[in-house]
Amino acid sequence: MDEIDQQIVALLRENARRSFQDIGTRVSLSPPAVKRRVDRLEAAGVIRAYTAVLDHVALGWTTHAVVSLFCEGNMSGSEILATAGRHPEVSAAYTVAGEASAILHLHARDTEHLEQALERLRDAPGIRRTQTQIVLSTLLERPVR
Structure with missing residues (x-):
């Protein structure tokens, strides 16, 4: 390049x-x-896709949470992706080193919607528990340049 x-x-x-x-x-x-x-x-795979960047707040999904996902055994990244990808509330998923297996970003209309999404996530096979932190305000969020 x-x-x-x-x-x-x-x-x-x-x-x-x-x-x-x-x-x-x-x-x-x-x-x-x-x-x-x-x-x-x-x-060459440098450009993989074109996408629209949506404003969750403008769409009415004003609740943002960061969720630590704890899985049973050695759940692979592809299995976590398959589980997280089934939930429209999940906007990002990352495998991480440490106690949690993955970190998810969830967006929902309100806390009731967030609770429903978390219950659905916890019902998935291989998911042991979640730990949720509600985002109060976004101080910085920028794309990689």
């Missing part, structure tokens, strides 16, 4: 809907040249 590729990636991270024309203007390339580079970045 050269400097121009890095600039293209940075521009797409800011706005994945940015046109090849706009990107080309900013990096001094023609739109077809930008498209070829983007195609190459996709083929």
